[in-house]
Amino acid sequence: MEFQKVIKLHLFDLGNPNGRWKCELSNWTGVAYKIPRNLVKTSDDRPELSSPGVYFLFGENEITDKPLVYIGEAENILNRLKQHLDKKDNWYEAIAFISKDNNLNKAHIKYLENQFYSIAKECNRYNIDNSNVPTKSSISEAEQAEMEEFIYNAKILVNVLGHKTFEKLANDSGNSQKTDTIFTISTGSGKAYGMPTSDGFVLLKGSNIHKVSAESLNDVIKKKVEQSRIDGEIKDDILQNDKLFSSSSSAAAFAVGYSISGPQQWKTENGKTLKSFETNK
DSSP states (O other): OOOOOOEEEEETTTTOTTSOEEEEETTOSEEEEEEEGGGGGGGGGOGGGGSOEEEEEEEEOSSSSSEEEEEEEESSHHHHHHHHHHHOOSOOEEEEEEETTOOOOHHHHHHHHHHHHHHHHHHTSSEEOOSSOOOOOOOOHHHHHHHHHHHHHHHHHHHHTTOOTTSOGGGOOSOHHHHTOOEEEEOSSSEEEEEEETTEEEEOTTOBOOSSOOTTSOHHHHHHHHHHHHHTSEETTEEOSOEEESSHHHHHHHHHSSOOOHHHHOBOTTOOBHHHHHHTO
16 A cells, blocks of 8 residues: 655755755665765765765766766765765766765665665666666665665655666556557557556557658657667567657657657557547546
8 A cells, every 4th residue: 555755845045946955765774865976075974875875976978868877885985985086977866865864884775785786777868877787785685675665765765865776667657557558559560558657658668660661751750760680679660668658749750750749649448549648537
């Protein structure tokens, strides 16, 4: 059973929204800190950041259209973030999690690091900047249950703080009715499948993708198709992973190979258009 959540935000740089944030979930001992890269060096005024925990470094991948994340753990979060100032220049913001009760040990944070890495890889929203798969530590069954609860709550706060790193594309609608509704469109040689979500439109894994793009196809979409073939996201004209688009029309054009109205052409198995579905008409 799911419940409403109460979240507390503390902007402790004189209320500056571009400064450092502290984020807490009611009735949970975990706490998140959102720290811009340029303010890491001035964070010695937060002694709690010398605690053990896990952290995420967020950046942009200049080659692909996916954002970048590095997932790590440390027995002293602040010291590790300072080390990354020297070692990595491709991140602009960190989100770190510690425990207010100081009950996270080395085995716990290694377990969390491994699990967050696995979840991020499965969700496939971000390019993961880790060069190696983090080692999974061995912890007791009771400790594992505690850490899984930690992960569940941390995922909520990471999302609230602006990163959907651990949210699956196809489960991203805030409305279960929409999540369960699949739309299809003909690509000529097969069908593509998609669904609306809270941050765009997802073209679903297994969708058939056109073979030859029309000359009139938008150059941005055309390059996305070409890059997806190079990256192996499209094999034998079949999409291998869910792919997010800003609009249903962009997703439709990617699938069929020419400009097309997504709201008019995406349809349910009963023939209802996406436009009718969204407007209840």
